[in-house]
Amino acid sequence: MRDTALWHPFSDMAAIRHNEVVISRGEGIWLWDDDGNRYIDGAASLWYAQIGHGRQEIIDAVAAQMQQIETYSCFGEIATPPARDLAQALSDRAPMDDAKIFLTSGGGEAIDTAAKLSRLYWDVLGQSDRIHHVSRTSAYHGAHGFGTSLGGMPPNRQGFGPLVTDTTQVQYDSVDALERKISEIGSDKIASFFFEPVIGAGGVLPPPEGYVEAVTELCQSLGILVVADAVICGFGRLGSWFGVERFDIKPDMITFAKGVTSGYLPVGGVVVSGRVAEPFWSEPGRVAFRHGPTYAGHAACCAAGLANIEIMEREGLVTRGQELEGTLLESVQPLADHELVAEVRGGVGLLAAVDLDERVLERVPGAANQLGAHVREAGVITRPTLRGVPISPPLTISPDEIAQVAESLKNGLDSFAMTEAVQGALAAA
Numbered sequence: 001m002r003d004t005a006l007w008h009p010f011s012d013m014a015a016i017r018h019n020e021v022v023i024s025r026g027e028g029i030w031l032w033d034d035d036g037n038r039y040i041d042g043a044a045s046l047w048y049a050q051i052g053h054g055r056q057e058i059i060d061a062v063a064a065q066m067q068q069i070e071t072y073s074c075f076g077e078i079a080t081p082p083a084r085d086l087a088q089a090l091s092d093r094a095p096m097d098d099a100k101i102f103l104t105s106g107g108g109e110a111i112d113t114a115a116k117l118s119r120l121y122w123d124v125l126g127q128s129d130r131i132h133h134v135s136r137t138s139a140y141h142g143a144h145g146f147g148t149s150l151g152g153m154p155p156n157r158q159g160f161g162p163l164v165t166d167t168t169q170v171q172y173d174s175v176d177a178l179e180r181k182i183s184e185i186g187s188d189k190i191a192s193f194f195f196e197p198v199i200g201a202g203g204v205l206p207p208p209e210g211y212v213e214a215v216t217e218l219c220q221s222l223g224i225l226v227v228a229d230a231v232i233c234g235f236g237r238l239g240s241w242f243g244v245e246r247f248d249i250k251p252d253m254i255t256f257a258k259g260v261t262s263g264y265l266p267v268g269g270v271v272v273s274g275r276v277a278e279p280f281w282s283e284p285g286r287v288a289f290r291h292g293p294t295y296a297g298h299a300a301c302c303a304a305g306l307a308n309i310e311i312m313e314r315e316g317l318v319t320r321g322q323e324l325e326g327t328l329l330e331s332v333q334p335l336a337d338h339e340l341v342a343e344v345r346g347g348v349g350l351l352a353a354v355d356l357d358e359r360v361l362e363r364v365p366g367a368a369n370q371l372g373a374h375v376r377e378a379g380v381i382t383r384p385t386l387r388g389v390p391i392s393p394p395l396t397i398s399p400d401e402i403a404q405v406a407e408s409l410k411n412g413l414d415s416f417a418m419t420e421a422v423q424g425a426l427a428a429a
């Protein structure tokens, strides 16, 4: 098999350098590789292709913007029409009052922005001891400095030496654990609490009933800023713009990326509540947020975002994640009876996960990735987690196509079960 010079993110290159799968075309929920094989996109690429692939309307919007000007930096007083319009569109849809929008190129930059902004906010208010950030086990908040330090998936933290200090993870599903940690650190030392409404890359872990409301209430009653990381959960995945609306909370900041453009071009950012933005927006000369990536507010990328929002609204895709959540869970739930499966989760948004049995995870190296390869051979592309395969298809998928995804998962599990490695693992257990 041919070799590659492309270093794939989060990947064991020694294992995959001769096994690349090259996706050369996409249309709606369908993908084709360069050998002509067709697959369902069970992952919405990497949790972002909300409207599906190949939409001419987005291509036209980007081309039209590029004919005017591809982009111009938004540092200082300069802006471009799409950057202004996207910020306004997001502010209008945000579940906070007078929201301001800080744009980035992706989710990791959004997380670093929120982490720095919350520390600076407290510094400006004269509470410069409030620097600690609390997050959760199993969390994924991107691969940048703060995001790596806030993340709660152990393999993503190992081997990099000391991470950002004054960051702590608490058990992801326990309000008590957060309360105890806050008392231990001292609430007056804590800048913010980061959480994903449904943990995504960490394994699709919906929150326990009442958890999101309880932790938000606890933190906000102590002045701790609440940062909802909606990078996966936003833009229809949970059935609303920012994924938090169904929990009836008002976070202080929301990080977003991925679905804001359905991935046609990279955009991320932070929605900042009017209250948190106020010290930065009200008094010239008081404080500038000296932070921001070169491509913050990239005009062609913002044009893609605006066209994406228009499509999502026109086609009723914003609520679709919630409308289909029951169908998806019902379709994959029977897999819980498969001998290789430990657990099936889902039910909050168009998200589900099939976790492998401990006997297989312990004894078969790279078991989740191997399962992913078998499921792909059965016709569905997924992006394996540490313990199995998650399902997060484009929001345009139909109930019949969801049934096809479930069928392919079953076929993939069956063929993985037949391998020598799995047979050996089951016999040894």
Ligand SMILES: Cc1ncc(COP(=O)(O)O)c(C=O)c1O
Pocket: 105, 106, 107, 108, 109, 111, 140, 141, 142, 143, 196, 200, 201, 229, 230, 231, 232, 257, 258, 268
């Ligand atoms: C919840 C969450 N936050 C942040 C990120 C980082 O986003 P990006 O990969 O665009 O930097 C991701 C990426 O998967 C994510 O799932």
